[in-house]
Amino acid sequence: xxxxxxxxxxxxxxxxxxxxxxxxxxxxxxxxxxxxxxxxxxxxxxxxxxxxxxxxxxxxxxxxxxxxxxxxxxxxxxxxxxxxxxxxxxxxxxxxxxxxxxxxxxxxxxxxxxxxxxxxxxxxxxxxxxxxxxxxxxxxxxxxxxxxxxxxxxxxxxxxxxxxxxxxxxxxxxxxxxxxxxxxxxxxxxxxxxxxxxxxxxxxxxxxxxxxxxxxxxxxxxxxxxxxxxxxxxxxxxxxxxxxxxxxxxxxxxxxxxxxxxxxxxxxxxxxxxxxxxxxxxxxxxxxxxxx
Numbered sequence: 048x049x050x051x052x053x054x055x056x057x058x059x060x061x062x063x064x065x066x067x068x069x070x071x072x073x074x075x076x077x078x079x080x081x082x083x084x085x086x087x088x089x090x091x092x093x094x095x096x097x098x099x100x101x102x103x104x105x106x107x108x109x110x111x112x113x114x115x116x117x118x119x120x121x122x123x124x125x126x127x128x129x130x131x132x133x134x135x136x137x138x139x140x141x142x143x144x145x146x147x148x149x150x151x152x153x154x155x156x157x158x159x160x161x162x163x164x165x166x167x168x169x170x171x172x173x174x175x176x177x178x179x180x181x182x183x184x185x186x187x188x189x190x191x192x193x194x195x196x197x198x199x200x201x202x203x204x205x206x207x208x209x210x211x212x213x214x215x216x217x218x219x220x221x222x223x224x225x226x227x228x229x230x231x232x233x234x235x236x237x238x239x240x241x242x243x244x245x246x247x248x249x250x251x252x253x254x255x256x257x258x259x260x261x262x263x264x265x266x267x268x269x270x271x272x273x274x275x276x277x278x279x280x281x282x283x284x285x286x287x288x289x290x291x292x293x294x295x296x297x298x299x300x301x302x303x304x305x306x307x308x309x310x311x312x313x314x315x316x317x318x319x320x321x322x323x324x325x326x327x328x329x330x331x332x333x334x335x336x337x338x339x
Contacts, residue, residue: 063141064150067119068112074321075115078234079107079201081327082227085334086205086220089284090212093338099211102161107204109161113154114180114200120147121184129245169211176203191257194239198231219283226276233269234323236262237308240316263308270301277330286337293333297326 065071083103087095095103119126119137123144126132136142142150155177162173179200186193202224209220232254239246239255240262246253258265274294281290300322307319 059141060146063136063139063146067116067136067142067147067150068154069115070112074324076108076111077324078231078327079111079204080104081324081331082202082223083107083204083208084331085227085327086208086223087212088331088334088338089219089223090209095212098164099208102164103204103208106158106161109154109158110176110180110204113151113158114183116147116151116154117181118184120144120151122187123147125249125251128249129242131242131245165207165211166214168214169207172203172207172210176200176207179203187251187253189252191252192254193252194232194235194254195228197235198228201231202227219280222276222280222283226273226280229269229276230273230323230326233266233273234304234320236266236269237304237316237320240308240311241313241320262311263305266308267301267305270304274298274301284337286333289336290333293329296329300326300329 069075087099087103091099094100119135122132123137126135127138132138137144137147158173158177162170179196183193183196183200186196190196205223205227206216206220209216236254236258239253242251243253243255245251246256254265255262274297277294277297280286281294304319304322307315307322
């Protein structure tokens, strides 16, 4: 019995770490990973070197975890007032604010260790990645467009993939960056629609609040722009029917998401957000087939 009691605080701490890094909720990692793979496959003109694949895959997981940790630290005083976040570790007491900052520092250190195995150009670009990831949580207090900052943070790994794979950042890289940024704003607005009532009450800003009654139309517009940019990428790279088919399927997922959010119900908005994992996956499959 004493062993159980002694182990219990440690178990709670570990569970808190799993929760604050969202290791138990991989959707965010997928939403970062698939676009990074788009860029990595295109920049490598096929299956990338194993070293790059490992570094970028681990980097996505580590930086997403670090972003979640600093987000929860920044929101620790308001998360208890939001239905979706009221049981987060810094609210429940499973972790302390100093625990969170120490964990953030550790994760950034791991990310630094990974990026130091890449080129000097990519190392320089990684500084911007850290600044974007660390600044997003605080943007919710100062701008109605924090999702744009998140979109840039979620897309910067693509720029780094091109810098590593090609030694430069071509036009197609910026097209992919723009497409992913717009797509991120679209799906994270769905995510923000889940919290809109709580955010209005506590004063947190988001595109869901900014767009108001026009949210569904603007999300649709962003989705169409995303598809348009991805079509341009395919034309620039002379991709064939596999890639084109992947975009048709992605468009089908976007239609499904519009159906889900039609009444702005919390659970269905969240379900629509989750569905975007399949958008990223199917586009990656199209790109991968083009490089076989």
